[in-house]
Amino acid sequence: MFRYVFRRLLQAIPTLIGVSIISFFLVNSAPGDPILIRTFDPKITEETREILRRQLGLDQPIPIQYISWFTGYSLRPNNVVGEFQSDGVTCRFVALLNTTFCDSGGGIVRGNLGTSISTNQPVWERLVERMPATLELGVAALLASLLLGVPLGVLSAVYQGSIFDNIVRFMAVIFNALPAFWFGLMLIFLFGVVLGWLPTGGRQTVSLTSEFDLVDRLRHLILPTAILAFGGIAGISRFMRTETLEVIRTDYIRTAKAKGLAATSVWFIHALRNALIPLMTILGPSIAGVLTGAVITETIFSWPGMGRLTFSAAVQRDYPMVLGAVMFFSILTILGNLLSDILYGVVDPRVRLS
Amino acid sequence: MAVNQAQLSSAELASALAENPQLKRDPQTFWGMAGQSLRRDKLTLISLGFIALMALLALLAPVFEGAIGIGPDDTNPQNAFAPPYVGPYIQWRTGSDLITAPTMLGKSDGVIHWLGTDQLGRDQLVRLLYGGRVSLGIAFFAAAITLVVGVSVGTIAGFSGGIVDDIIIWFINTVVSIPGIYLLIIVTAIFKPNPGTLTLYLGFLGWFGTARLIRGNVFKVRELDFVLAARSIGATKIRIMAQHVIPNSLPIIIVNAAIDIGVLILVESALSFLGLGVQPPTATWGSMLNRANNFLFLRDPVTGDYSALHLLVAPGLLITLTVLALYLIGDGLRDALDPMMKNTR
Numbered sequence: 001m002f003r004y005v006f007r008r009l010l011q012a013i014p015t016l017i018g019v020s021i022i023s024f025f026l027v028n029s030a031p032g033d034p035i036l037i038r039t040f041d042p043k044i045t046e047e048t049r050e051i052l053r054r055q056l057g058l059d060q061p062i063p064i065q066y067i068s069w070f071t072g073y074s075l076r077p078n079n080v081v082g083e084f085q086s087d088g089v090t091c092r093f094v095a096l097l098n099t100t101f102c103d104s105g106g107g108i109v110r111g112n113l114g115t116s117i118s119t120n121q122p123v124w125e126r127l128v129e130r131m132p133a134t135l136e137l138g139v140a141a142l143l144a145s146l147l148l149g150v151p152l153g154v155l156s157a158v159y160q161g162s163i164f165d166n167i168v169r170f171m172a173v174i175f176n177a178l179p180a181f182w183f184g185l186m187l188i189f190l191f192g193v194v195l196g197w198l199p200t201g202g203r204q205t206v207s208l209t210s211e212f213d214l215v216d217r218l219r220h221l222i223l224p225t226a227i228l229a230f231g232g233i234a235g236i237s238r239f240m241r242t243e244t245l246e247v248i249r250t251d252y253i254r255t256a257k258a259k260g261l262a263a264t265s266v267w268f269i270h271a272l273r274n275a276l277i278p279l280m281t282i283l284g285p286s287i288a289g290v291l292t293g294a295v296i297t298e299t300i301f302s303w304p305g306m307g308r309l310t311f312s313a314a315v316q317r318d319y320p321m322v323l324g325a326v327m328f329f330s331i332l333t334i335l336g337n338l339l340s341d342i343l344y345g346v347v348d349p350r351v352r353l354s
Numbered sequence: 355m356a357v358n359q360a361q362l363s364s365a366e367l368a369s370a371l372a373e374n375p376q377l378k379r380d381p382q383t384f385w386g387m388a389g390q391s392l393r394r395d396k397l398t399l400i401s402l403g404f405i406a407l408m409a410l411l412a413l414l415a416p417v418f419e420g421a422i423g424i425g426p427d428d429t430n431p432q433n434a435f436a437p438p439y440v441g442p443y444i445q446w447r448t449g450s451d452l453i454t455a456p457t458m459l460g461k462s463d464g465v466i467h468w469l470g471t472d473q474l475g476r477d478q479l480v481r482l483l484y485g486g487r488v489s490l491g492i493a494f495f496a497a498a499i500t501l502v503v504g505v506s507v508g509t510i511a512g513f514s515g516g517i518v519d520d521i522i523i524w525f526i527n528t529v530v531s532i533p534g535i536y537l538l539i540i541v542t543a544i545f546k547p548n549p550g551t552l553t554l555y556l557g558f559l560g561w562f563g564t565a566r567l568i569r570g571n572v573f574k575v576r577e578l579d580f581v582l583a584a585r586s587i588g589a590t591k592i593r594i595m596a597q598h599v600i601p602n603s604l605p606i607i608i609v610n611a612a613i614d615i616g617v618l619i620l621v622e623s624a625l626s627f628l629g630l631g632v633q634p635p636t637a638t639w640g641s642m643l644n645r646a647n648n649f650l651f652l653r654d655p656v657t658g659d660y661s662a663l664h665l666l667v668a669p670g671l672l673i674t675l676t677v678l679a680l681y682l683i684g685d686g687l688r689d690a691l692d693p694m695m696k697n698t699r
Contacts (some may be wrong), residue, residue, distance in 0.1 A: 018528030030544040173685070177529070177678035179620055181627045182643060185650070189666060193650055200650070292535045296624055301648075308549030310536065311628065314543035322540055330532045337531075 004345050012334050017070075020108055024066050027319045069114070072107025076100045090269040113324030118316055123324030133203055134305035137297070138290040140225040141325055145232030145286070150279070152233070153240025154272060160245065168237055175234035180293060184227040184300040187197060191223060197222055201302035222303045228293045239282060244275040277347050284340030288333045388690040390545035398668065398686025401679035408676055412486035417430050419480050422468075426484040427635050430475030435652070435661040438470040438478075470664045472645060478668060485669070490676075492553045492632075493618035499557025500614055504564025505600070505607060511565065513595055514574025523569070526562045538621070542630040549632050552625075556618055557687040564610055568603050575602045605691035609684050616680035 053059050060076075068074035079093040080100045091102040106112035113123040132160035156168040169294055192200035199205065199220050204213065247253060248271060256266045294307030302308075306325065371378055380386075392398060411418075419425055469478040480598060511522040529537075541555050575581065584594050623640030625631035627647075634639045642665070649662035 014524060015528050015531055018524065019531050022529060023532060026537075026540055027544070173681060174674075174678060177616065177620075177674055177681050179623055179627075179640075179670065179673050179677070181624055181640075182673060185643065185666060186670065187645060189650055189660075189663075193660070288533050292533045295535050295539065296628070299628060311539060314539045317543070322543075326532060326536050326540065329536060333533055334531050346363075 001345070005342055008338055008341055009179055012338055015334055017333065019334075020327060021066065023326050023330070024069060025062065027323045028062055028065070030317070030319060045186075065236055068104070068107070070108045072104045072110055072112065074102045074104065076102070086188055108327060110260075113327060114320040116313070116321040116324075118313070118318045118321070123321050123328075126309060126321065127325060127328055130304060130306045130309045133303060134294055134298070134307060136203075136221065136229060137224055137303060138287075138294065140221055141228035141232065141290055141293070142286060144225055144229035145236050148229075148274075149233045149236025150240050153237035154244050154275065156190060156237065157241045157244035157248065157275075158267065169241070172234040172238045175230050178230070180227055180231065181296050181300055183230065184223070184297065187223050187226065188300070201300070203304055224297050224303055227300070228290065228297045231293065232289060234291075236279075236282070236286075240275065240279070243278050244271060247271050247275045250274075280340050280344040280347060282340070283343065284333075285336035287336035291329050291332065364503040373461060380508055392686060392690040395686045395689065397682055400688075401682040401686070404679040405683065406656065408486060408672075408679075411483055412490050415480070415483035415487055417485050422477060422480060424477050424480060426476065426481045426637055428476060430471070433471055433475040433647075435473060435654070436471040436475070437448070437569075437659070437661075438468060438664050458551065469659070469668055472642070472665050473649060473662075478642075478665065481637040481642060482639070482668060482672060485642055486638045486672070488549050488632060488636060488638045489622060489640070489673075491621055492549055492556065492622050492638075493615045496553045496560060496618045497558035497611055497614040497621075499554070500618075501607060503560060504557065504561035505568050505603065508565035508568025509572055509595055509599060512569040513576060519569070522565075526565060528561050529559075535621075535624070536569075539628075539630060539652060540623060542625055546633060547631065549636065552622065552631055556621060560614070560618065564607075564614070567606055571603050571606055572599055577597050601670055605687075609688045609691065612680050612684035612687060616677040616684070619673060619677050619680070639669040639673050 013341075035341075057065055057074055060068075060074075064074065077099055079095075079098075080091075080217055088105050091100055093100045106114075111124070115121070116123050116126055119126065152168050156165040159165050185279070188200050191198040202221055203217070205216050205220075214324050253266060256270045261270075291307070294305055295311050296307075297303065298305045298308035299311055306329075310322060310325040313325065375682055415426075469482065471477055472481070507522060511519045537559055538555065541559070542552070545551065545555075547555060581594060581598055584598055584622070589597070619639075622631055623638065626638045626640030627644045629641075629644055634641060646662050646665035646669070650660075651663065652661045653659065654661050
């Protein structure tokens with residue numbers, strides 16, 4: 001078991017490096033001078049810009065920039081220790097190579113995601129600020145899709161061919177085809193605007209005291225959760241139906257029935273437990289699904305989460321912010337997939353060996 | 355039956371057939387059987403009809419433009435937020451309608467806006483037709499790219515195996531680890547797309563799933579006996595791939611194509627809704643919703659009706675129905691092409 005986990009962890013490393021290379025080069029292929037975006041003030045002279053560019057390492061070739069972004073180490077020709085040495089940066093000149101090596105103490109590998117241009121805060125800090133909101137929404141949506149999707153799928157397999165089964169399957173197809181943003185707008189329009197039952201957006205009612213009000217928070221949570229979860233409900237119910245039908249056809253279920261077990265114990269002790277195992281495999285992808293859905297859901301509902309943060313950073317061309325956020329989401333996705341592989345290996349020993 | 359036929363000589367067979375033409379049976383092919391089961395599948399046929407209708411309407415957009423007499427980008431601020439034209443309906447309900455109908459048409463210079471107008475007084479029907487052109491066109495051509503790239507890469511990876519496969523699958527796993535919508539948001543925010551470039555972005559960022567699927571199938575097919583037979587009589591790798599492996603992936607490719615177009619319509623409209631897709635004034639179904647989003651609360655001062663309701667409902671309904679039809683086609687094709695799967699889904 002330990003070897004299996006270790007091997008899967010090792011496999012994640014090249015993936016992570018690949019992700020960092022792709023996103024870095026993509027973001028750095030953006031047209032326009034990043035310095036010019038930052039120093040739009042006409043009073044700033046070209047020399048100042050040149051110095052800034054040199055300090056940020058933007059005068060160097062992209063591969064060197066990538067290494068310094070990823071590892072925090074940068075290198076420059078000649079002895080320039082005096083120029084680059086500062087509070088956070090230690091530099092050392094190696095005479096043999098006629099090169100100055102600098103260690104900024106940052107870099108992706110050491111958990112430093114960079115600094116946002118628009119607020120000058122560390123990317124990590126801005127993400128952490130927004131994390132509780134996304135977490136709240138994501139956990140609520142994941143719970144909703146599991147608690148509704150699993151029973152719906154299992155029941156529609158048990159009553160295969162019934163009206164209930166057909167309704168569930170038809171709903172799943174429609175939910176799959178429904179664009180989240182439009183469904184969200186329609187729900188806001190119906191429940192928020194016309195009926196006025198639920199708030200149209202935000203995480204809580206804005207007030208001067210800004211006290212924590214659970215009922216108010218929950219009321220704000222209902223619509224975004226519904227929008228983030230409906231795709232998952234469709235996917236999970238479909239998945240569980242297929243899995244349950246497959247389990248029903250196995251020999252051990254036939255044996256259980258043949259030896260005269262009660263229908264309920266056949267279903268719940270033999271069938272359901274085995275049908276739930278493959279659910280582990282979609283746990284990882286559903287984390288990615290929640291992160292993906294978060295962009296649109298949070299944007300429609302003005303939910304102060306990480307998805308909306310990343311989206312507005314992209315629109316504002318705050319590339320370090322976007323880059324850091326995307327790295328963070330990718331790491332989460334990789335970890336989610338890893339976790340679901342490992343869990344699958346734990347519950348199903350056959351997987352470990354292959 | 356087969357035994358009997360085998361016992362007859364060809365001459366006897368010919369005379370028997372001449373005597374009784376009803377005995378003649380065409381050989382059943384895989385595609386013939388698939389077509390047969392598809393013809394019995396009403397839901398899939400309706401969906402196919404709907405998609406054909408949508409495509410036709412989108413292609414004929416200029417004809418409708420001519421008939422209605424107004425272009426997709428022609429504004430008329432005097433007549434913003436006109437509700438769908440229900441003149442005949444009002445006439446029927448009230449018995450006579452001498453006052454309202456002329457004033458309704460008076461604001462629009464006599465043009466009948468069947469689906470109403472948007473915040474700039476542009477005709478929604480014409481915009482939906484032209485938007486359908488862009489949305490369907492982007493999804494269709496992007497799906498073509500994903501299929502060509504996905505099938506080639508998947509076949510190469512599955513067929514060569516070894517280091518080539520390792521590199522390809524590492525690359526795919528890597529890109530797939532970046533949540534797709536963020537990748538698209540970065541790309542579209544950096545390079546403001548037009549319909550053409552957006553097609554390219556969607557196509558070249560969307561083939562990974564297809565490649566994986568095809569690769570899995572190729573792994574299965576290349577172990578089969580007929581591939582071994584082909585290799586043993588000295589067929590080249592390229593011939594085996596083109597003659598045996600790719601045709602065996604065709605059912606997967608076809609099913610995937612229908613679902614892919616649906617997914618791409620959803621992705622494109624989501625991006626356009628976020629304002630990152632096709633830029634205004636070009637209409638797409640997604641960008642039309644982006645505008646409607648701003649007028650959720652707007653009410654008509656006289657009647658108190660929500661002014662933008664028709665702008666909210668129509669594009670979204672079209673997206674949903676089109677994607678639904680494509681998914682149903684995909685399901686129907688899967689049933690037709692892979693009868694073994696039918697009972698387990």
